[in-house]
Structures are given as C-alpha cells and as structure tokens.
Amino acid sequence: MIEISGLTKSYGTTTVLDGIDLRVDDARIAAVVGPSGAGKSTLARCVNLLERPTSGRVEVNGQDLAALSGRELRRARLQIGTVFQSANLLRRLTAAQNVALPMRQQRLPDTEVRRRVGELLERVGMLHRANHHPAQLSGGQRQRIGIARSLALRPSVLLSDEATSGLDPESTRAILALLTELRDELAVTVLVITHEMDVVRGIADHVAQLDHGRIVEQGRVADVVRRSDSPLATALLPMPTVVAAPELRQWRLRIEGHVSPFWLAEVGRELGGDVAVLAALVEESAGRPVGRLTVGLDRAHDERRVAEVFRRHGVVAAPADPAAPAGPVTGPAEAPVTGTREKEPVA
Amino acid sequence: MRTIVPLLATPWPDVPDLLVPALAETARMVGVVMTIVVLVGGPLGLLIHNTSPLGLTPHKAVHVSISWVANMGRSLPFLVLMAAVVPVTRLVFGTTIGFKAAIIPMSIAGIAFFARLVENAVREVPRELLDVGVASGAGRWQIMSGIQLREALPGIAAGITLNVIAMIEYSAIAGAIGSGGLGYLAVNYGYRRFDTTIMIACIVLLVVLVQAIQFSGDRVVRRLTH
Numbered sequence: 244m245i246e247i248s249g250l251t252k253s254y255g256t257t258t259v260l261d262g263i264d265l266r267v268d269d270a271r272i273a274a275v276v277g278p279s280g281a282g283k284s285t286l287a288r289c290v291n292l293l294e295r296p297t298s299g300r301v302e303v304n305g306q307d308l309a310a311l312s313g314r315e316l317r318r319a320r321l322q323i324g325t326v327f328q329s330a331n332l333l334r335r336l337t338a339a340q341n342v343a344l345p346m347r348q349q350r351l352p353d354t355e356v357r358r359r360v361g362e363l364l365e366r367v368g369m370l371h372r373a374n375h376h377p378a379q380l381s382g383g384q385r386q387r388i389g390i391a392r393s394l395a396l397r398p399s400v401l402l403s404d405e406a407t408s409g410l411d412p413e414s415t416r417a418i419l420a421l422l423t424e425l426r427d428e429l430a431v432t433v434l435v436i437t438h439e440m441d442v443v444r445g446i447a448d449h450v451a452q453l454d455h456g457r458i459v460e461q462g463r464v465a466d467v468v469r470r471s472d473s474p475l476a477t478a479l480l481p482m483p484t485v486v487a488a489p490e491l492r493q494w495r496l497r498i499e500g501h502v503s504p505f506w507l508a509e510v511g512r513e514l515g516g517d518v519a520v521l522a523a524l525v526e527e528s529a530g531r532p533v534g535r536l537t538v539g540l541d542r543a544h545d546e547r548r549v550a551e552v553f554r555r556h557g558v559v560a561a562p563a564d565p566a567a568p569a570g571p572v573t574g575p576a577e578a579p580v581t582g583t584r585e586k587e588p589v590a
Numbered sequence: 591m592r593t594i595v596p597l598l599a600t601p602w603p604d605v606p607d608l609l610v611p612a613l614a615e616t617a618r619m620v621g622v623v624m625t626i627v628v629l630v631g632g633p634l635g636l637l638i639h640n641t642s643p644l645g646l647t648p649h650k651a652v653h654v655s656i657s658w659v660a661n662m663g664r665s666l667p668f669l670v671l672m673a674a675v676v677p678v679t680r681l682v683f684g685t686t687i688g689f690k691a692a693i694i695p696m697s698i699a700g701i702a703f704f705a706r707l708v709e710n711a712v713r714e715v716p717r718e719l720l721d722v723g724v725a726s727g728a729g730r731w732q733i734m735s736g737i738q739l740r741e742a743l744p745g746i747a748a749g750i751t752l753n754v755i756a757m758i759e760y761s762a763i764a765g766a767i768g769s770g771g772l773g774y775l776a777v778n779y780g781y782r783r784f785d786t787t788i789m790i791a792c793i794v795l796l797v798v799l800v801q802a803i804q805f806s807g808d809r810v811v812r813r814l815t816h
Contacts, residue, residue, distance in 0.1 A: 319727075376816040
C-alpha cells in the first residue's frame, strides 16, 4: 500500500509538489496524469526517496520513508521496484546480468540469483534474449527487461515512471498486460506515472490528475469517466467529431449505469422513432461499458419523455442545443458541444 | 674501440645491445609509474567526480580542494615539475638522479592527468543509471563499483592508453636526470654524440611502440563496449 499525505517538494522558492494526498490500496493500479511540468516525475521520485520531500509523509506498507535515512532507507527501498522511462539498463551488461543486478547488490546466493533471473525473464517473455546486450534489443524489449529487474527483489510496490512513453502501440499493450498480470497474480501495488490516457483507461483502477503540483481531480477510473462536468473524464474519453445532421435535434448521452447490449435499439423502439448516431465513444473500463454519444432524434419528440426513456435504460440524456432549456428530469448539463474533439488537457 | 671515437655512429649490428636494455628500462619505468598512477589517480578521479554537484555525494569543499590539487599537478610543464620536486625526491630516495628519481615527478604528473581522465569517463555515465542503484537499495560503494566504474570501463581503458603514452613521453624527458630508457638513449647518443643510427633506431622504436599501444588500447576499448 502507498499512502502519501501532505507531500510538498520545493526547490528554493519553487514549489513543485504542493500538499499531495494520494492513496493506492494493495493490489491496485493507480495512475497519475497531468501536463508536462505538473510534477509527475518528482512525485514518483519522492515515493522511492530519490528526491527527499520537503515535508509530508510517504508511507509504503505503513512505513514512512520520508523519516528514514541511511541503512534503514536502503532496506525500505527493497520493497519498491522502479521501472524507469527509458528502462535505464546498464549498457555493458546482458539482459540477464541487468536483471541480476539488484540481487547481486544484496549478495543473494549464486544459485538463487540464476534461478530467479530465469523465472523473471520468462515472466516478461524475454528468456530467449537473456544474453543480449541492451543495444541489441528494441525499446519494448528493453522495457520488459527493466520490469523484470524491478521485480528482482520481490517488491510489493511497483513504481512506473512513463514506462510506455515512446513505445509503439504493440509494445505498450504488452507492457500494460504485464503490469495488470503483476497486480492480479502477485498482488503488486502499482503507481503509474503517465501522460497517455490510453494507459489509464487500459489498466488503472484509480486516477489522479496533477496540475501545478496539486491533485486537481482524483477517483476510481470507473467513477471518474461517469462524471459529466469533469475535465479528466473528457480527457479520458474525448468525443469524436459530431456528424452534421441539421434536420435532427442533437442529444448528448452518457452511459451511467448497467446498460443492456441493445439499449440504443430498445430506446428507439420505445420512443417509436429512429435514433441516428452522430458521434460515439463506448468502451470498457473496469469491466463495465462506459461512454458518451451524440445522437440525433426527430425534433417532434417531447424533451422530458426522451430523457425519461434514456434514463430507464441507464443513460443520461440532455439536448445539446443551448436554446432548449434543460428539463427537470435531464441529467446535469454538460459542456457545450463544440463539434470538434476537445483538446486533451495533458501534454 | 667506440669509446675513443665518440662521433662515430654506432654500427647497426651493435644497435640492439643498446636498444633492448633501454626499451626494458622504459617499460620498467612506465610500468611502475602506471601502477602507482592507476592505484592513486583512479580513486582520486572518482572522488573528484562524486564530490562534484553531479556526483553521488556532492561536497563542495572536498571537491574544490582536490580539484585544485589535481590542477596543480598538471599546470607545470614536466621539466619544471621534475626540478621543483627535487627536494621531495631527495627526501624519499636520497638521490636526485636515475630511475628512482624519475618515479616521483612522473607519478605526480601521471596521477593528476589520470584523475581527470577517470573523472571524465565517470561523468559520461548517465545519472539515471545511478538512480537504478539508489532505487534498488544499493549503497554508495556498490553504486560506484557496480554501476559507475563498470559502465565507465571503456572510457577508463581509453584513459589508461592515453596515460601510458604520456608516461613514455615523460620518461624521455626524465632522461635529463639520467633515468635511463629510450629517451635517455636518444638524447645521450643521438643528440649529444651525433649518433644518427641510434637516433633513427630510437625514433622508429618509439613510433612503433606508441602505435602498438594505441592499437591495443583501442581494441580493448572496443571489446569492453557493447
């Protein structure tokens, strides 16, 4: 478990992190997102005390690392594995030697090191590259070796600082699958620092948005994506361009609860008219379908009735045209439709 | 009788009798000095880097003072340094000429040079690689030996190559205080006695020697680089 409370980090008069509170439960993946310069990497470096916090607590499995130093701090770091942005493999060592490095530092017996290196390389699917040097491996392969190395000392907490930045989609998927597997099979607690919303949607249980050194929004990913007025939700599920259909009235929908697979057709039947899908983004997050749609309906439909029918199917609906006043049964008003994909508030 | 006709050039068949012992003396001098240089200059270079703001344990006062000492060792032309440390040499060895006398000024110059070469090599190791050690709970010594030195090894090997060649050069200058070796032979026979044969032989041997050292050094660096 990671529990950060009141974490502040300043360099001189510049405050990089300002009172961060963040908690990651055991066997959960939390993602910290935010624009460049928001303090994401500093936050990661404060968790394993590569940077010493100016004030606040950084508890890992109940132990406040910020209060430790010397030998005690080194021992506490053994329970934290770190995956670095560019893997940071030693160039003169083979993949296997890189994985063995933390174990050699702890002077584990030779036979154990060899056995464990084999296990770890197998887990990350790199056993066939054991004797290759980093220069002979692709970025994705290097990152997998980096993950194997971070697991060498059986950490209960894994810190991943932009581990998938700059990787191709295929490698990113493989790395994310690996992180999920570590959470599910080894009950590892993972803190992921990323600027890629795909990563958050793909694996995170919890998400926190960092901006100017403060957490401006956080929550369970499943909850956040359902928030209607949240910039983070918009960033997580950006809306595609809406198809123009001037003869129809635009409605903005948000999947709110458990919906049947055929909810759209069912709503259409109930309303007694066709529903035109003008823009849609539906996908799975935390095992449930989430998403937002813009649909076109015949202008003759009664506003209250439409909203009511959608609501019964687990969908919040509101007319998109600003001229129409929101009825009492519609959901909370959303940001005005711009017709274009909103810019993600992350770099 | 060569000794009474000193202006006569040494006949070629006799050249090896002079050249081989001189080469051996040069090798002995450079070998002894390089051992001292690596043992003292290496740790010194590591210390200079790691006490710098970029190092593992920044410490301004220590950094500035040892950096200053290293610069001092390199700021004097070798001939001047040699003369300047004569009192030290006399104190340690009781003599100011010959092989023993050359060891001290050569070591001083070599250590100062090598410390800077090691500092440069170690500085090239990316800071992020050291973070790997820190984050995985390694201690300072483990990071220095297991990551810093290990990753800097090709650079250090290149530094040793440079340093050996510099020491061969200094050993020739040390010929001025009768240190022996190829430089001494070239100066005493080739220059003072106008013995062109010895001069040419020394030059050829020195050129071949330096080329061979550079070639082998480069090979070692390549083998250490992955």
